[in-house]
Amino acid sequence: MMNSMKTIKMMAFLAVFALAFTSCDDDDDAPAPINEEEVITTMNVMLSDGTTTKMLTVTDDDGDGPNAPVISADDLDANTTYQGTIQFLNELETPVEDKTAEIAEEDLDHQVFYVPSSGLSATITYNDQDANGNPVGLDFTLTTGDASTGQLTVILLHEGDKDAAGVSDGDPTNAGGETDIEATFDISIL
């Protein structure tokens, strides 16, 4: 009988202890804000013909938030060869963080695809390779043909299969993987 009284007392004690403990635990410190580290808010495609540089830019300030990205593209010149580079930025961080190096470091897992629409007179060839001899797409050549208008879709793919058919030629159809960036630019070749 004494035993059971002890048990009950102990239970009661534990209960009180638990409540006391939890109320101490209840700090009102505000949680720290998190700025997404991996988010890419801005992609700049720079096309240089040796004298001038044309810019294709997409910016999405709120990442996966509801605001639609803002897309802009300079007009391109007909029958011109452009040396292209691409840059990925996280503008939510101060100072602005350049994510391009992160992608270059993991070049085996990344590939940028440039897909012109059928009406757009432009061809793209890759100028860079990863350790396996597959393209990465951070350096490329864009050659325009006659004047035309259309779209250029730029896709950054993570962990796609670069050995799948057509992938190293710039066709994402069989690559699988997951899309980190996808933006479509309205292009006029004048």
Added chain:
Amino acid sequence: MYRYLSLIFVFFLFSASAQECNLSMSGYIIDLHDNSLLENASIRIENTNLYAVSDEKGFYKISGICPGKYKVTISHINCEDLTRNIKIERSEKITFSLEHHLESLNEVLIKGELYNVKDKSAITAQISHETIDKFSNATLGDALSSLPGISSLNTGNAIVKPVIQGLHSSRVLVINNNVRMEDQQWGIDHAPNIDINSAANITVIKGSSALEYGGDAIGGVIIAEHQKAPLKDTIMGKTILTGMSNGRGGNIATNLIKAYKSGFYLKGQGSFKRTGDFEAPDYVLSNTGVQEQNLAFEIGLNKIKYGFNVHYSLFDTEIGILRASHIGNVRDLANSINSLEPSFVSDFTYDINPPKQDVRHQILKVNGFRKLKDFGKIDLQYAYQNNRRKEFDVRRGGRSGRAALDMELQTHNVLAKLKYDKAENFESKFGVELTYQNNFPNPETGVRRLIPDYDMFKIGSFWTGNYQLNENWFANAGIRYDFTYVDAQKFYQQSRWDDLGYQDEFEDIIVEDLGTQLLTNPTFNFNNVSANLGLQYSKNDWVWNTNLGTASRAPNPSELFSDGLHHSIAAIELGDLRIESEQSYKLSTQLKKTFTKWQFDLSLYYNYINNYILLEPSGFEQTIRGAFPVFEYKQTNALLTGFDFALGYDFNKNLNYSTNFSYVYGQDLTRERPLINMPPANWFNRVSYRFNKFNDLKLDLSSQLVFEQTRFPDDNFSTPILNPDTGNFDNILIDISQPPQAYHLLNFRAEMPLKLNFAEAQIALNITNLLDTSYRSYLNRQRFYADELGRNIMLQLKLNY
């Protein structure tokens, strides 16, 4: 009938005394453990020839007693003799309580006290330890889905959530060893953190009638009870070893109990599971390996009148998520759905890489009870639960090793129950429950929090009563009230805040404006009332149960706060601060009968849910990743109705057939369309044969036919998707709604007991998906990406010692 069985009276001792020997002593002989009345107990007044034997109502009477002091001995065949010194000066009514013999008490302690004994009219289904042992290498959800009316909602094959008559997650309470599991059960891909090997018995209550465990069981309650320690000096244990071909792994589970006659006991239990990638018939399901390790200890004292126990358990699992199910945007989703094969298939490996889940659940419980004389029992319990969930995503910049989601949910719970059971036909329980919960999402992830920091305080109180009207009719009733206060601290992106239309309505909860983000302090008060009324009529092996219940559930954190992209379905899911509690009204009725050769069980239910919370499609968002469909939590009125049917027939002692069939109809009454994720009709058949020769070999062939779900909401959408061949965008219909086709699976099992000199053993061969059928299941969230498991050959050795 009131009658003395016998009253034998020979002569008066001490007759020389002048006193008149005309006093009597009468009363009842009852079983101290369960208050049942004991027939044929003998009551003897020592040193006299006076004695009586109790009648069928446990009543005895001895007359012709002279005043004086006596020693009385009461004996019963099942009980220990009881001796009492009494003084008789006038005729007295004295009731004696007898304690069972140890062996028979063990029967009561070990086999008795199942949940349904307490609440007879509830519509329940149970799995015994034999079934649990068969699923030693699987999960709670797998074991339960063998019951009629229970199915499972899966993410891959290792994350299995039980579904009771169409409802799951926060609508199903899981009670593990008398502790209500708080394991972030709101998530569709969060399986119950229970080691199936720790349970000795699992009861499913298909409704909200188990009010003592919670009032929010809109779907039902799953109660897992652990093995009870026997009251004798013994050490007993069980070890189950399972090896399986699919996943090329296995499982070992061990259970040990050291018990003493004094009631003191120690228990230890552990299990370890390791598998590599599982395989569908045509390909490896890459990155679906599992590692799970569980441990539990308990120390306790079991006396008839009082007892206590201290319990600790650790559940720790690492589950690989199918690599192909982690996708980037809608174009990837369209590719996955249309390609019919997973986009990532590698060679078999034991490695578990991101995406994966790493979950650890710990329970510390202290429980004590004491029987109260002439009243009943008081029960006090404190439980602490710590749930740490880490989810790892495929990340860039070497961050894959860092969790993308890291949440620690801590729950303290104090539960006090008072039970009155001293009346012959009435039993009642009253209880109070206090809960404090804290959620801490670790900011080190570098990913915005899916569920915010919050504190939750909850106080609940319940009353239940059981009344046995007569030998045919039984009634029970109960009511419960819960008050919940939630105090959260959540960051919203400014753009999301505006998009959700919070700027006017919730301006006062903004704590700080950080430019692109707002820190807010949403608080909520929820009042939830649940009640239940049940009736049972039983006669000549017929049992008819009817239950009417209402349950009320406060919205869970996911419904209130969800805010982000789900990589597994390429969708943005949004919670809503305006969501209110949902309330269900469920009427169920069950008719069952056990004949000598056959038994059947039919239950029907009608569950109307007011303010049912569900995810609805609500348009599209363009982001720099591409386009995503958006799903928002909304409220509607819903109806779930259906039936579960089970039938068994024994052709003879050796050949047995059983079948069960379940159907559920779910309808969104507000939008007049079917509810999503309703289990398709399901028909299960089993034939088993036991050989008298061949060492009692038992063969068991079962068939599971799952029909195509034809009732589903059309959430399909069309969106422009890049055609890489032309560079143009074509409008593509993304079919995320169409359920997969019907499928049929055959399973085979052979088991044979083995006599070893140190243990009782059983060896079993179990083959699931015998014909290696390729199929997909509507209730698997990965059905867009890959087929289900192919054939799995398992060999199991069970030792009882």
